[in-house]
Amino acid sequence: MRNFVIIRRMLLGLSTSLSILVHAQTKDSLVTHKLPSYPLIRPFMMQYERINNAEYTQRDRNKNIIGEGQAQTTRFRTFASMPVYQKEKIVISTNVLYTHESISNYTKTQVSGPLTKSTIQINDVDLTLSGVYRGILWKRPVIHTANIIVSSPNLIHVKKVSAMASSSMIFVKGVQTRYSLGLLFVLDPVIAIPVIPMFTYWHRFDNPLWELDVVLPQKIMLRRSDFLNGWLSIGTELYGNSFFTPESTQLPGNYEYRYADLFSGVGYERMLGKLIVGVRTGFRSTVQGRMLKVYNRNKDYVFDTKNKTVPYFNLHISWAVPYLFKPKALKK
Template identity: 30%
Template sequence: MKNVFFAVGLFCFTTPVLSQENDTKKQDSVSMARRALTYGANKFAIVRPLNIEYTTVAPYKYTSKLGNTALPESKVTDFSQLKVSTTFNFIKTQKWMLGATLAYNYTRTGTDLALPEEGIDGVQKDYHYHYETLNFSYFSKLFGKTAVFTSSLIVDGSDQHFERVKGLVSGTLILKANARTKLMAGILVNIDPSSEIPVIPIFTFEHKFNSGFMIDMIIPKQILLRKQMANSWRLSVGTELDRTNLYLYGVNPQNRSQKYEYRQLDLNNGIVYEQLLGEHLVLTARTGLKWIAISRIFEKQNTFNDTVFEVTADPTFYFNVGISFNPFLKKTKTK
């Protein structure tokens, strides 16, 4: 699941949704790339030209295993993250689009467990993680429906080294798209030797009810019930997936040169508040209950399933606040 969350954002980012499928004149007059940019930017902050967000969680207890050895119950006293990203496009045409994403994550952790003889050092740690992507999208027709084909070259690493070069390839078919309902399905191929799920189906369903509520499902990324409360803000409730990636160095006393990777998969359950500031700035706040579904450390040259250290954590409360720049808001009149 290492790249699933970025990939789902890219999937929606490069998926043009037409207000009326049979409006051929409108399709010809407005570039498909422009609709793709508008739709994706209105859904995901990661694909906007600028996004800054901060996350913190309440202290929580956890149990862990080092190999097959169970360790005593411990407590995370501090876990906070700062994320900054930018997405921009070099070329946009009627049929294809070329762009890039640059992202940096700073993570600060604190724990009450310290086992230096086992190669695990608790107390306080700071981690730096970054990734850069080159994204290509091609718009076409398949079975009489709009089809979108994407590919991404991804490089990631830490403040010490560049670590991995990976790829993503996807194909998406827009099954239905009108003013009330949008239905899309696709397949994503994750080209990463360490990935445990190389092929991922993606399903998107969006429907607006007469009551003003909207169901927004993007599997496996999110399931949200949204309500536009006013022209400048909306409220959502539901579940969103999030992830954390880190590279670790020098933690093995028997082999200080060995590199490790930490991956954490979170299920964030709660409410999302979005407020439009001016014409193009969006303030977003999230809070609720976080469930850490997967938390593992493995040697970099191995796969995610070759676990060295594994954590089982109690649910905890989280809070996230962010601000992003969306240049498409004024033109689309959506928040």
Template identity: 25%
Template sequence: MKKTICLFSLAFFCLNLKAQENDDIKKKMQATLADKFPETRTIDIRYLRYLPSDFDTELMKEGYEEGKLESYSKLRVAINLPVIRQPKWNVTSSFVYTNDAFDLRNVSSQNDPLQPSYNRKRDFHTFVGAVSFTYFSTLFGKPFIYNSSLIADASNRDIERLKGFIGGSMVIKRKPQTMMTVGAVVFIDPASPLPFAPTFSLDHKFSGSAWVLDLILPQRLLLKRSLLTNGRISIGSEITGDGLYVNNPLPGYSSVYNFTQVELRSGLTYEYGIKKIILSFKTGISTPLSNRLTEKGESSSDYILKVNRQSAGYFSIGASYNIFKKKKD
């Protein structure tokens, strides 16, 4: 399960819910969540590639190296399956595999001009498994959904970390053209920079227009509309974040480090549905916000290595199987 989705998806569980039976509430919640987040669909496969960009690094807050990131690609496969389904609660499982491939060129020291530059290719494999419990209820006469998740991260060598979160979300406004929700998430993770975070979402269809505002704080701001038969275009910005584990063979240092990445992606997305298969293409500009290496389990604010990477173009292609997709969106 992608980290940003785990942390902020609770704000969207109640979108488009009505005061009906629990099964109807669950189906509407699942359909809305799958529509907004491809990562939560039954199967989701994506390939992402960045265009070349320059970078420099800081080791212990001192200038260290600089060079060119000739290529950076990411392959991601996500699977989400139900485990137990009951009228008022259910248990689901998720599995994510990610491959990050870097091609570094002309990397040189910032402090020693006589040190020869080098080229290096690195390949990282990350596995994430999660079990989530969801309870469907009402609060003050409004649909309210509680959710908790236990998440295990692993590299290709070992299980690295266990963490989790608990949260909930409630609809505060439901009109034909506007839906608004609020919620909160508590993080069970000593490496998290915040102990909890509020969540807010707003869906608004503009009067006399085909465009819909999709606002999710603090994760994204998108404008969406249908385009061609069974197609949809989205324009806007999203904050995404993930990480990988770096093994260190040198004695006297931690054996495993965690490299976390946070970026702002601005651009457009086109999705096209063929029955329950959804094809997608994304392109735009990626602006790195934070790239830091820390000891495993430590907060990203206590980093050892910082990477400053220039903004770069990117494109992504993907395919999803969405069991909750309606015959006509």
């Protein structure tokens, strides 16, 4: 993907379909093999995230500096998914993602002047209608998905509507390896390439406590089970996010700020009944951050922001289930 921007609307639609994909192939080809112990399907999730002061520089499209300072971000997210229709190979579900961000900016009005603090509070809601169809192609399982995403800051004023679809073919190699190849189709002008390759890979090593979990273009994770009665993970994840900006005299119209971050570090998760509690820490590196008008192309931005790499902390809790939909949804 040339512009390296993977926004949260894409990841939200992929989360459910990738989980169903993994369980579908396991149900078909590894009937006698125990499912991976790590809980993949989480229909409800809450997380708190804090990103320490990050120095930033903002430049316009002519590369002129228009702002410098530091930013500290705290973010709260909650996600829920619920199936609404199921018949044979077709499943339809609804998803909601709510995000609240508090961003404190420390800027200088003069080169030698003191830092001035300003804080903005952001609320954002994404509603997604997702459809999953499971079929057979060349005697191999295939998963097709379609998603319509409606985005709003308050559930009343819709700011953006986008769509996404994907197709993935599943391959199984013994009881220790499985992978899928597919294509993601995105209907959003900000994406420079509307068709994006998708690849998932899961492998359990000869030492069964270790496994490799890859979902491109989202994450590469090495995981160890039975670590302090939980799971230790080491790796990197790519997250996209965006928020709508209030209309002003400087920016009249419908604008949003988009950014893509790499979160690298270590994490620990543990089951408490049906709940998973986890922490993760490491470093955040911003790949790209841009302000642009909604429905504009990524290159037609107002300004671009460069951030320095800084530490982050993430605390999350989720509800884990063996499958999101009834088992009949996984039958051929």
